[in-house]
Amino acid sequence: MAVMEYIDAIRLAMKEEMQRDESVFVLGEDVGVKGGVFTTTKGLMEQFGEMRVMDTPLSESAIAGVAIGAAMYGMKPIAEMQYSDFMLPATNQIISEAAKIRYRSNNDWSCPVVIRAPIGGGIFGGLYHSQCPESIFVGTPGLKIVAPFSAYDAKGLLKAAVRDPDPVLFFENKKCYKLIKGEVPDDDYVVPIGKANLLREGADITVIGYSQPLHFVMQAAEELEKEEGITAHVLDLRTLQPLDQQAIMDAARQTGKVLIVHEDNKTGGVGAEVAAIIAEHCLYDLDAPIMRLCGPDVPAMPISPPMEKFFMLNKDKVKESMRQLALY
Amino acid sequence: MKEQETMTSKTNRHEQLGLTDGQVLDMYKYMVLARKFDERNLLLQRAGKINFHVSGIGQEACQVAAAFALDREKDYFLPYYRDYGFVMAVGMTPRELMLSAFAKAEDPNSGGRQMPGHFGSKRLRIVTGSSPVTTQVPHAVGIALAAKMQKKDFVTFVTFGEGSSNQGDFHEGCNFAGVHKLPVILMCENNQYAISVPIHKQLSGKVSDRALGYGFPGIRVDGNDALAVYAAVKEARERAIRGEGPTLIESMMYRLSPHSTSDNDLAYRTKEEVEENWKKDGVVRFKNYLIDCGLWDEARDQDLIAQLNLEIKEATESADNAPFPKPEDTLLHVYASDEGGAQAWR
Numbered sequence: 064m065a066v067m068e069y070i071d072a073i074r075l076a077m078k079e080e081m082q083r084d085e086s087v088f089v090l091g092e093d094v095g096v097k098g099g100v101f102t103t104t105k106g107l108m109e110q111f112g113e114m115r116v117m118d119t120p121l122s123e124s125a126i127a128g129v130a131i132g133a134a135m136y137g138m139k140p141i142a143e144m145q146y147s148d149f150m151l152p153a154t155n156q157i158i159s160e161a162a163k164i165r166y167r168s169n170n171d172w173s174c175p176v177v178i179r180a181p182i183g184g185g186i187f188g189g190l191y192h193s194q195c196p197e198s199i200f201v202g203t204p205g206l207k208i209v210a211p212f213s214a215y216d217a218k219g220l221l222k223a224a225v226r227d228p229d230p231v232l233f234f235e236n237k238k239c240y241k242l243i244k245g246e247v248p249d250d251d252y253v254v255p256i257g258k259a260n261l262l263r264e265g266a267d268i269t270v271i272g273y274s275q276p277l278h279f280v281m282q283a284a285e286e287l288e289k290e291e292g293i294t295a296h297v298l299d300l301r302t303l304q305p306l307d308q309q310a311i312m313d314a315a316r317q318t319g320k321v322l323i324v325h326e327d328n329k330t331g332g333v334g335a336e337v338a339a340i341i342a343e344h345c346l347y348d349l350d351a352p353i354m355r356l357c358g359p360d361v362p363a364m365p366i367s368p369p370m371e372k373f374f375m376l377n378k379d380k381v382k383e384s385m386r387q388l389a390l391y
Numbered sequence: 392m393k394e395q396e397t398m399t400s401k402t403n404r405h406e407q408l409g410l411t412d413g414q415v416l417d418m419y420k421y422m423v424l425a426r427k428f429d430e431r432n433l434l435l436q437r438a439g440k441i442n443f444h445v446s447g448i449g450q451e452a453c454q455v456a457a458a459f460a461l462d463r464e465k466d467y468f469l470p471y472y473r474d475y476g477f478v479m480a481v482g483m484t485p486r487e488l489m490l491s492a493f494a495k496a497e498d499p500n501s502g503g504r505q506m507p508g509h510f511g512s513k514r515l516r517i518v519t520g521s522s523p524v525t526t527q528v529p530h531a532v533g534i535a536l537a538a539k540m541q542k543k544d545f546v547t548f549v550t551f552g553e554g555s556s557n558q559g560d561f562h563e564g565c566n567f568a569g570v571h572k573l574p575v576i577l578m579c580e581n582n583q584y585a586i587s588v589p590i591h592k593q594l595s596g597k598v599s600d601r602a603l604g605y606g607f608p609g610i611r612v613d614g615n616d617a618l619a620v621y622a623a624v625k626e627a628r629e630r631a632i633r634g635e636g637p638t639l640i641e642s643m644m645y646r647l648s649p650h651s652t653s654d655n656d657l658a659y660r661t662k663e664e665v666e667e668n669w670k671k672d673g674v675v676r677f678k679n680y681l682i683d684c685g686l687w688d689e690a691r692d693q694d695l696i697a698q699l700n701l702e703i704k705e706a707t708e709s710a711d712n713a714p715f716p717k718p719e720d721t722l723l724h725v726y727a728s729d730e731g732g733a734q735a736w737r
Contacts, residue, residue: 120563124529129564130533131530132518136534136538163521165725167509172518228727
């Protein structure tokens with residue numbers, strides 16, 4: 064088993080799926096000759112040619128719309144949005160079209176498209192290279208939405224997304240690309256969409272999250288156990304839609320104290336839905352009010368270092384919230 | 392961009408275009424079928440039998456002619472909501488369309504889910520469409536891209552209105568298709584109105600000229616001249632199959648009906664203007680052409696109308712009597728794996 068970076072795992076998933084199935088192809092801005100602005104598709108054009116690793120016009124709605132058309136024909140496109148911040152011109156194609164094609168045609172047509180988009184800040188990207196737009200899409204039935212936090216999950220979830228018969232949004236975290244490394248099997252595995260993953264067992268508090276902030280949660284959990292004997296039960300949602308309700312309920316009941324963590328801003332975020340599920344099903348199992356630790360409700364993240372730092376989560380912020388919840 | 396001449400001569404033009412007498416008679420039958428179907432839907436809506444109808448009256452000649460210029464066994468079609476004549480000419484039956492009008496379970500377009508005029512049928516390669524306009528243009532380009540990647544010899548044919556040609560998806564789709572020289576034919580059915588907004592408030596130039604910016608030919612044809620439309624689409628298809636890329640066709644016509652059954656068009660245009668345009672009706676013009684060619688006469692026309700009205704009546708009764716979808720089927724087909732309904736995910 065090789066240790067590789069999160070970004071390499073994403074690339075490997077695309078490579079394996081393109082080798083496995085000729086109908087799989089990648090399209091997006093700068094994905095070909097340059098290999099992507101983050102090098103996510105580096106080397107793929109050399110291997111598969113410029114038709115299957117296609118540099119497109121700078122035109123997000125066409126990238127999504129053309130991919131949707133090709134998917135309806137029977138291809139398996141992986142459309143790359145260079146930054147999730149630039150995905151909004153394609154929102155109509157994603158929400159009005161991809162999400163509704165199976166439903167509106169009464170199961171006659173389908174749209175097995177994958178749309179990859181990097182999310183998250185902490186890279187001095189300013190307002191428009193840092194956002195987490197998942198809450199724009201969560202709550203649109205017909206879409207599946209995944210957001211891996213590890214290299215293993217990145218490969219397995221992307222392969223599952225490519226093979227899925229429905230449209231999948233794959234939110235990869237750009238802060239994880241190079242910083243997160245992990246063991247990734249060379250063999251052909253998938254991580255099932257719709258299943259959350261228990262990262263850590265504990266008895267005092269439950270933390271539920273997804274994507275990059277989970278690394279802070281895991282570090283904080285270790286320190287809290289060592290330093291203060293507080294044990295945390297940590298659940299990675301992995302799939303934001305459809306949410307794994309059973310896993311959420313089980314995790315909440317495990318400790319009766321729940322902290323939800325994500326970088327997307329608090330109001331209307333995925334955490335709100337997770338909290339609602341817990342409130343609906345587990346109210347009498349709770350020993351403390353549900354807590355949320357999220358990005359602040361400002362339009363987006365400023366570039367100035369102290370402001371970016373203020374916006375971003377970090378281990379200390381997460382640890383403090385976890386401690387407060389444990390002490391409640 | 393060239394402006395095609397309107398037909399004035401009475402010489403036999405269809406044979407020069409490679410159309411047989413039988414084919415032009417078939418074309419005419421589809422035009423009249425679409426017209427009569429449309430009129431029946433307007434009546435059914437007024438009678439409270441169906442909820443809504445968006446009319447294609449005035450556009451049938453162009454639609455049917457375009458369909459006949461395509462390969463109806465192979466090509467992919469992305470029609471817009473007025474294209475009753477088009478979808479009938481590529482194989483959708485009056486009963487199937489009536490099932491949609493009545494929102495019945497057997498409706499092949501959507502199982503009674505979508506408004507009428509939102510066509511779709513995998514069997515007929517009519518790609519499911521939505522209501523936000525012109526989103527189908529990038530889809531047509533994507534299917535054409537698949538044709539190129541898989542070296543298949545079909546084209547995609549997509550239609551839209553002149554108002555829709557202002558949408559970003561039109562321009563993004565055209566540009567993508569131009570860059571990759573994809574086998575797609577884009578036909579604007581320029582009917583002079585986007586609901587109430589007339590063409591001079593939508594466009595300061597010609598739709599067809601927009602093709603210039605995308606590096607492929609744009610032509611304007613008289614949409615009331617079925618044979619001119621046929622010739623333009625046929626030539627565009629030949630170009631596409633030869634690998635020469637897309638063609639934009641702007642077909643000039645007039646929306647003779649109100650926008651929809653919810654629209655009072657005399658609030659924004661005059662009766663005189665509408666009446667003037669009835670004189671240019673492409674269906675009547677095609678009928679006169681067939682009469683001039685000695686292929687048709689008034690007696691046969693009356694017989695045809697009677698026969699089509701009967702067919703439409705049967706389709707209407709059949710659809711009216713067909714069952715609605717089960718209420719709980721509302722939950723089906725959100726995802727491929729939800730046979731148990733959307734609740735399976737909750």
